Amino acid sequence: MRSIWNGSISFGLVTIPVKTYSATDRTSSVSFVRIHEKDGAQIQYRKICELDGEEVPNEEVGKGYQAPGDDAIVPITDEDLSRLPMPTAKTLSILSFVDPDQIDPLQMDKAYYLGPNGAAATKPYALLREALEDHRKVALGKVAMRGRESLAMLRAHNGAIVMHTLLWPDQLRPVTGVAPDEVELRENELTLAETLMDSLGELDPAELHDDYREAVEELVAAKLEGEPVAPAASGTSGAQVIDLTAALEKSVRAARGGREAGTEAEPASVTPIRGRKTAKKGEAEQGAAKKSGAAGKKAAAKKTAPATAKKAPAKKAPAKKAPAKKTAAAPKAAGGRAKGTSTAKKTAAAGTSKKTASKTTAKTSTAEKSTAKKTAARKTSKRSSA
Numbered sequence: 001m002r003s004i005w006n007g008s009i010s011f012g013l014v015t016i017p018v019k020t021y022s023a024t025d026r027t028s029s030v031s032f033v034r035i036h037e038k039d040g041a042q043i044q045y046r047k048i049c050e051l052d053g054e055e056v057p058n059e060e061v062g063k064g065y066q067a068p069g070d071d072a073i074v075p076i077t078d079e080d081l082s083r084l085p086m087p088t089a090k091t092l093s094i095l096s097f098v099d100p101d102q103i104d105p106l107q108m109d110k111a112y113y114l115g116p117n118g119a120a121a122t123k124p125y126a127l128l129r130e131a132l133e134d135h136r137k138v139a140l141g142k143v144a145m146r147g148r149e150s151l152a153m154l155r156a157h158n159g160a161i162v163m164h165t166l167l168w169p170d171q172l173r174p175v176t177g178v179a180p181d182e183v184e185l186r187e188n189e190l191t192l193a194e195t196l197m198d199s200l201g202e203l204d205p206a207e208l209h210d211d212y213r214e215a216v217e218e219l220v221a222a223k224l225e226g227e228p229v230a231p232a233a234s235g236t237s238g239a240q241v242i243d244l245t246a247a248l249e250k251s252v253r254a255a256r257g258g259r260e261a262g263t264e265a266e267p268a269s270v271t272p273i274r275g276r277k278t279a280k281k282g283e284a285e286q287g288a289a290k291k292s293g294a295a296g297k298k299a300a301a302k303k304t305a306p307a308t309a310k311k312a313p314a315k316k317a318p319a320k321k322a323p324a325k326k327t328a329a330a331p332k333a334a335g336g337r338a339k340g341t342s343t344a345k346k347t348a349a350a351g352t353s354k355k356t357a358s359k360t361t362a363k364t365s366t367a368e369k370s371t372a373k374k375t376a377a378r379k380t381s382k383r384s385s386a
Helices: 078-082 117-134 189-200 211-225 243-254 274-316 324-328 330-337 345-383
Strands: 007-009 016-024 063-068 071-076 091-098 108-116 138-144 149-158 160-166
Touching: 007 117, 007 138, 016 117, 091 149, 108 149, 117 149, 117 160, 138 160, 138 274, 160 324, 189 243
Parallel strands: 007 091
Antiparallel strands: 007 016, 016 108, 063 071, 091 138, 108 160, 138 149, 149 160
């Protein structure tokens, strides 16, 4: 590994010469080059002077500073920068030791390994490393690298000292307008969330890998061999879970490995969280709906009862052979039974009784005439026999 910066750590009156190595490797990530789609040739970027339009070689490229809102560019040379009073140009000055949780992770920029530079630096280097480990502290200081000064944090890691360059506090943007308004959460939702956190357990770094990079490498290999590229299977589904609690319960079961044989976990789309107030409101609406349904049933029962009562008198029509006197009493009985009913019902019952009475009277008069005829015939037959 090649060092990218040589300097020293100032620890009080102790000076520790160190070499700096890059702790990260971003070359393994996926990167594409720009090509001309017409012929597949790679597109090159050349440094062209805006004044004369000619290409500028690297040895003629210098530094310049352009103030914000100003078109003028001021040339800055390396000699100008070397004259600046910057004590951190070659020295990382430790300012204080703090707890790790006092450092906002948003401030962390890049990571570097620091190693002792020479045999004389081995003992003070090990002393600082052991002090950081025993007290579980991190060191804060300033360092100038690559033409700019930055905050730096030192911590012990796997037997070495790691330096993280930090952003200045004024480089962090405020979170205003990002976080949602206050949301009321149920206790069971918080409990399920904590249970899910415990169920997921620890993470093995060896299991972490870049799936996208592997897919790109397989795609490139298939294209080189002339094989058809298989379309990627979609991992989305239309399955939905009713609410947040159901989604959490499914997640806990899946994390615990309690999934039943032959069943697959369905992707859950979570509906917005409903707080206690919203839940109470929903319960009140359900209660009102139940009351409205009960009132509707009662009203329907009332409407059905009169209709049934109206049909009842028609079924109990007076018999044709009933005497006229008894039939005439039917309106009174019908009127007694119809107490409390509508006026239209009474009128209908009275009309029915009158028709029945008239029919019965007519039959009675016919029977009387027939009897009179029979009596007259008997008298005539007696006279003739005499």
